Structure formats: structure tokens, C-alpha cells
Amino acid sequence: MRQSLAAIVLGFESIMMFFAALVIFGLKALPAPFALGGGAALCILLIATIPLLRFRWGYWLGWGLQAVIVAACFLVPMLAIVAVIFIGLWVYSMVKGAQIDREKAALAAAEAETEAPSEA
Template sequence: MSGEQAEGRPARTRRQRSLRESLGSIVLGFELIIVFLGALVVFGLKALPAAVALGGGAAVVVLMIVAIGLLRWPVGIALGWIIQLIVVAAGFLVPAFFVVGAIFTAMWTYCMVAAARIDRTTKR
């Protein structure tokens, strides 16, 4: 069955993802895990009521999943930037988030700038 499905139809080829989309999804995927664990920290430290801490964390996690799905379009990139601002702003609740937010924002910035430059040069 090399290259064909069981019904005799040719296998569907996968869409070629840009480097910006690939690296962005990796950064947001790892950040998603940290935000989930961070929501548990905010809950455990009682920095916010339980419903707000866990509900807010869940909302940011869902927002990240949506952003990962939309990274092929400019709205996904913009949503990624908004997420970075939210994570940095969480530092007002738990100061360690300033450090976490700075690290992920730096990684996001580097990935978006470097990958966009590489994508431009490989399309020519």
C-alpha cells in the first residue's frame, strides 16, 4: 500500500507548514503546559479565588490551543502576542510569572522574527 489508501484512492498530501507556524506552535505548546501548572500555583497560593484561578488558567489554555490552530494566518500570530502579554501580566499575581513571561516572550519574539526571515528567503 505504498502511497495509496485501502479504497484505491491516492493518499492525501500534507500541507507544507511554514517555519514560523512550526516554531510558534512549539513555543505555545510548551507555554501551555507552564500556564496550566501556573494556574495550579495561583490556586494553591490562594492569590485568587479558586474559580477565578482555575477558570482563568483554563481560558488562557484554550486561547493558546486556538492560537496554535490559527498560526497559519496573521490573526494567529497576533493572538500569540496577546497571550505573551497575558502571561507577563500574570506576574502581578505571582511575581515569578514576570520571569516566565519574559522567557517565553523572548522565545516567541525570536521564533517569529527569525522564522519569518527564513521563510522569506526559502520562498524565493
């Protein structure tokens, strides 16, 4: 569940960072190659991280990308509102997703335990 929730957040963040790159370009906070190229690179990294979530280090990469998004807030302070929302969603997906995964594992273990004696 944590992987699914994190993938959804990263997917929507990639869309948000596309528009953020356009805002940074439009406000001339960075030169065009840096604003558009950096925004495109970040969007690609966000999307490329989704299949890497099956590995533990994929989540750490996701946290690193959250830090990059916070750094973008220094260029356009109004992006902080969007960053806070998405980082909140990321934290929620990490906490609640892990909790649901633990509950599902405990339920599966309990079911396996109750089925094992009846088969013997």
C-alpha cells in the same frame, strides 16, 4: 517555519500556564474559580491559537496572549522569570521564523528561475 516555531512555543506555554494556574491557586492569589477557570481558559486559548497561525491575525492573537501572560506576573511576581523566557522564545520564533521563510522563498524563486529557461 515561523508557523511551526510559534506553534511549539504556544504548546509549551499552555503547559506552563497550567502549572502557573496551580501556583496562583495554591498561593491563594485569586479565588479558586478564577485561578483554575482562568488558567484553564488561557490554556485552551493557547492551544486553540495554534491552528489559527495560518492566518495573519493568528499571530496577533498570539501576541495578545503573551500580554495576558505578562499580566499574570502581577499576581505572582516570580512568574516573570518564566514569562520573560517564553516571550523571548516567542519573539525569536517570530524573527527567526520569518527570516527562514524569506530565505526559503528566495531560494525557491531562484530555483524556479533557473529551471524555467532550460524547459523552453
